[in-house]
Amino acid sequence: MKLQLALDLVDCQGAKAILSEVHDLIDIVEIGTPFLLKEGVRAITEIKSAYPSLEVLADVKIMDGGDYEARLVYNAGADIVTVLGAAASVTIQNVVKAARACRKQVLVDMIAVEPIEQRVMQIDQFDVDYICVHTGTDVQAQGKGPLDELQCVSAIVRNARIAVAGGINQETLPPILSYRPEIVIVGGAITAKADKRQAVLAIKEVMA
Numbered sequence: 770m771k772l773q774l775a776l777d778l779v780d781c782q783g784a785k786a787i788l789s790e791v792h793d794l795i796d797i798v799e800i801g802t803p804f805l806l807k808e809g810v811r812a813i814t815e816i817k818s819a820y821p822s823l824e825v826l827a828d829v830k831i832m833d834g835g836d837y838e839a840r841l842v843y844n845a846g847a848d849i850v851t852v853l854g855a856a857a858s859v860t861i862q863n864v865v866k867a868a869r870a871c872r873k874q875v876l877v878d879m880i881a882v883e884p885i886e887q888r889v890m891q892i893d894q895f896d897v898d899y900i901c902v903h904t905g906t907d908v909q910a911q912g913k914g915p916l917d918e919l920q921c922v923s924a925i926v927r928n929a930r931i932a933v934a935g936g937i938n939q940e941t942l943p944p945i946l947s948y949r950p951e952i953v954i955v956g957g958a959i960t961a962k963a964d965k966r967q968a969v970l971a972i973k974e975v976m977a
C-alpha cells in the first residue's frame with residue numbers, strides 16, 4: 770500500500786518546503802490540480818528533478834485530447850497522469866496508449882461519476898493502472914467521504930488497482946484500509962498541519 774501526498778494549495782517553492790520535511794516518508798507526490806493551474810507543467814519538471822526517486826503524479830484530470838495531453842505531461846516528468854472517468858472511453862483509451870508508449874501509468878479519477886458501478890466495470894476493461902474513488906472538495910464540504918463508493922468499487926474491480934482520495938485523515942482512515950486500496954491519497958490532513966512530518970508519521974502508523 771502506497772501513501773500519496775497531494776500538494777494542492779502551493780506553488781513550487783511551497784511544495785519543495787513541504788517535501789524537504791517529508792519526502793523520505795511518502796511514496797508518491799501529487800502535483801495537484803490547483804498547483805498545476807498556478808504553476809503550469811514546469812511544476813512537474815521541477816519537483817521530479819528535485820526528487821527523482823519519488824513517483825510523481827500529475828493531477829491534470831484529462832477530459833479531452835487524451836494522447837496529446839498525456840504525452841505533454843509525461844514528457845514534463847510525470848510518472849502517473851490522471852484522466853476523468855467521465856471522459857469519453859476513447860479519451861481514456863488514448864491516455865492508456867500514450868502511457869504504454871511512454872512506459873508510464875494512468876489513474877482514472879471517478880470524481881462525480883454517478884452511478885459509479887457500470888462505468889467502473891467498463892473502465893476496468895481498459896488496461897488502466899488505477900481506478901480512483903474520489904470525493905471532491907466541494908462534496909466533502911457537504912459532509913461526504915469516499916467510504917461507500919470504495920466499498921462498492923472494491924467489489925467490482927478485477928483488473929485495475931484501487932486508489933482512494935477525498936478528505937482522508939487519521940480518524941477516517943481505518944475503515945478505508947479494510948478495503949486494501951493500493952494508494953491512499955492524503956492532502957489537507959498533512960499540508961494544513963503545522964508539523965507536517967508528524968502528520969505523515971501519524972497517517973503511516975495507521976496504515977501500518
Ligand SMILES: O=C(CO)[C@H](O)[C@H](O)COP(=O)(O)O
Pocket residue numbers: 775776777799801802828903904905906934935936937954955956957958
Ligand atoms: O485531487 C484532489 C482534489 O481534486 C486532492 O488532491 C485530493 O482530494 C486529496 O486531497 P484532500 O485529502 O485534501 O481531499
